[in-house]
Amino acid sequence: MAHGSPAVSRRPSFSQEATVPSPSPAPTQPKQGGTAKLLIVEVGQKPNILTRPAGPVKGISGESLSLHCLSEGSPRPRTAWTLPGGSVLERPQLGRKHVLLENGTLVIRDASIHDRGDYVCRAHNDAGESSVTVPVVIVAYAPRITIRPPQAIHTMPGAAVQLHCAALGIPKPEISWELPDHSVLSTDNLGRASGSQLLHPSGTLLIQNPRPSDSGTYKCTAKNHLGTRRIVHKVGSWTELSHGARLIKGKQLCSCF
Template sequence: MELLSLKTSSFRIEVSTSPPKSTDIAVYLGKSVTLDCLALGKPPAQISWILPDRSFVREVGTVHTLLSPMSLLQNGTLRIHTPNFSSKGDYKCIASNAAGTDTITYQLHVAALPPSISEGAMHTAIIQPGESAKLSCQATGEPAPKIMWVSPRNDVISMSSDRFQIMGDGMLVLKKVRITDEGKYTCVARNSAGDDVKNMKLEVESQDCSDGFPTTHHQYAGFNHKSQSGITSDVTLCGNWYSQTRYFMDVAWTHNAGST
């Protein structure tokens, strides 16, 4: 802490500043910042600020300026609530009383941090039909990036719906997954500094059965199928999804007489 004193007759002013007399401050876009100017004096020091647009601020409360929302606190601190690129520049605090004046100048730099998604490489999620799929997408950046998803059909998913839900951390939840939901999903994290993307592949499994085919049993008059257990009273239907839109049935049957 630096303590400056100036005495003239019975008057004095003491301006206490934690940072150096001239200092650079870097903040991220949209992140609030406070510029201190703490002054002690007899008589009490009057605090005023000169902003980068050369406007002069002395009254406590909301500061009316085109730069960005800011306010002057009772103790002389200037608070910039949501800095933008026009907020950058020199902020000069002036403390004055009958004994004299003292100043401190801040040079404010405003920067943005492009989004970065923590999981970079594409990976595959395998889900059973009817279950919910959860595709994660955690991103950092300043200002905080907005998350949207692009479906395999190139539809933009930017908000929740009956089947899709975007969580606060960017995770995409697909409810009651269907075979038509298969494909590549792209997460896009975006802010004013840029964007980052992550791809995920969703695969929907078919039901299990011997030889890799799901099996169901239905009774059909006049036909039967000899299963692995030797039962020949029904038809065994084995199906597998070969594409996202067509379902083929491989049917093996035997006639009641036993011929194939």
């Protein structure tokens, strides 16, 4: 540069400029005493009913019947049953006719033919619902007497006699005997009559020490709410012939009834 010449400031060209890196931002330090938040996301699962009958559920008239409806899902499903008549049971309850348990099982007490039909179980939660239809058939029939004694029985004094009377039916039939004096013994109320008769739970009537006064008509009745069957037996007692009595061929020995 010549002496006395003015000073000239030269800016560097683009290619001559130096690149200065920008400083990285300092990490943010958590404030003293701050709390961390944890967010949990729960994915809902639609209910799945685990118990599905392969066919109609058969119940016995007069007995209790359980209909199962076990389910899984998230949140835990709630269970409701729709009865054949249209009424709905939505929460665990204890009724005279129906009991809804915590696990979804519906109990029908003292089932009858009026309880037959389609029962619908619905399991539902916030993710959806699932249902299953359970057809119910109630088995019942009127009594049928299967074992009976002869229509007429002759006894000897002191020799015990058994009168059998067995019956089938659903519900199980009540068997009763009407004695010659019109008193009644029943399998629902077992006990000894005023005479020598005793009734066993099977329906067999035992005449323990027959006397002439035990002769007469005995009526066995088998009964349930679907019907009644009755059979009649006649019991006579033999007596020893008095001294000097004779038997004549072809003649009647005694008239027992």
